[in-house]
Amino acid sequence: MSTIMTESRTLVSERLAAELRDDILCGALVPGSRLGEMALAERFAVSRGPVRAALGLLSEAGIVQIVPNSGARVRIIGRSDARALYQVRTALEAEAATLAASNAGRHAAPRFRQLLDQHGAQIAAHPEGAYLQASSDRDFHVVIAELSGNPLILRYLTRELYPQLSLLRVKHRNVTGRGAVALKEHERIAAAIIDGDGEIAGLLMRRHIRNSWTALEMQLSQTEQEDETRT
Amino acid sequence: MSTIMTESRTLVSERLAAELRDDILCGALVPGSRLGEMALAERFAVSRGPVRAALGLLSEAGIVQIVPNSGARVRIIGRSDARALYQVRTALEAEAATLAASNAGRHAAPRFRQLLDQHGAQIAAHPEGAYLQASSDRDFHVVIAELSGNPLILRYLTRELYPQLSLLRVKHRNVTGRGAVALKEHERIAAAIIDGDGEIAGLLMRRHIRNSWTALEMQLSQTEQEDETRT
DNA sequence: GAGAGAAATATTGTCTACAATAATGACAGA
DNA sequence: TCTGTCATTATTGTAGACAATATTTCTCTC
Structure with missing residues (x-):
């Protein structure tokens, strides 16, 4: 920072x-x-x-x-870098979701609705889904960090973690997102936040980021094998 | 970073x-x-x-x-800065404890024993306890971050969060730690890590940092009132 | 005496040049 | 052909100077 x-x-x-x-x-x-x-x-x-x-x-x-x-x-972001980044994301974004649930209240509902609709439209246009953290996915996460009321979390995510993960994206352009599954997870997180249920929001966010990492790791493994095969 | x-x-x-x-x-x-x-x-x-x-x-x-x-x-670290720092600490250190429980195993036990003994000796020498994160308290937390195997967490904590909290210490020299209560919490966290119980380790660490913040916040409130009274 | 504006001063931001270090290329020997 | 050594070149780190900006001081007016 x-x-x-x-x-x-x-x-x-x-x-x-x-x-x-x-x-x-x-x-x-x-x-x-x-x-x-x-x-x-x-x-x-x-x-x-x-x-x-x-x-x-x-x-x-x-x-x-x-x-x-x-x-x-x-910088070249390798797999272990990505893993560390996802672990930090898991921690910070779960905390952000927990805090957001305390702060947001019902008036956040329209904003979430808009974000989720946008995300849904994006998935309808690209059912296979673009790579992790396309803009509407990213926006969802950023809004939660903002709602957390913790400027440090927001800063770490937007200034450091997300840019670094973008570097991974540059390197692995064919890695896909999780499409409708991720959207469903977003919906549940948003609902928990709107309902003020911090514990569940935090837990669902942990799970969401963990799932994203698991899927990404699998694809990175395949990509690296293909790279080796091609060498 | x-x-x-x-x-x-x-x-x-x-x-x-x-x-x-x-x-x-x-x-x-x-x-x-x-x-x-x-x-x-x-x-x-x-x-x-x-x-x-x-x-x-x-x-x-x-x-x-x-x-x-x-x-x-x-930099002057104010109360809201401190709050944000503690929230980030809560997130990162709970994650570190969870990861450490997966990584550490039994061979970490002697190291923890040493740290806890040191901490105990420090508290015996100063029962009222010095300010938050005296060296043995800090060492305990750093060791867990090291055991997490996540270099990013370790870096954020040691390069940014702890130094910033040290600034708070400079400003509030009379703020005391939680003495034997904190040590007891450390012991339980260490036990969970040694036993490989990541979920409990993470939960206990969250609680520990939260407790530290609650105590600190109360003291900061008093200090600020005294400052106002003195003005 | 207080407040506003201008001038003077101090300091930071940028530029240029030299010193220090690493990278590259050439050459000799095995 | 490969490896090691040395020289050359390119680049980074630092010093000093000038340009740009903020702060302080001074002067004038009310």
């Missing part, structure tokens, strides 16, 4: 970081690729100072890896 | 960050105090470049607050 208080005017370094972040998360800069200070300074027509600061911010987000005296690269 | 791979040689910026970190966590640099780049560069006889990088690292740890174009200060 970082406690840089930013308001209106944005530093060059922060703008660079945002742009590089987008390039990294959309796959334009693939995991492993080199982020040389001099090349980036030239590309963005700035000095190396703000480039270094930007790389520091991206390193902090966990999507760039800096080796002192050697340079920075887009 | 930061993904700077550091091995043997340490950068000036990292050495500065470590030294400043120590100054901040021991209270030599109190919350709110100003960390000017020029003053620090002069104090450490280096240029402002590595000072800036060091401040970036400390900001990332959450113990320094940087306002663009205005400078850096040691």
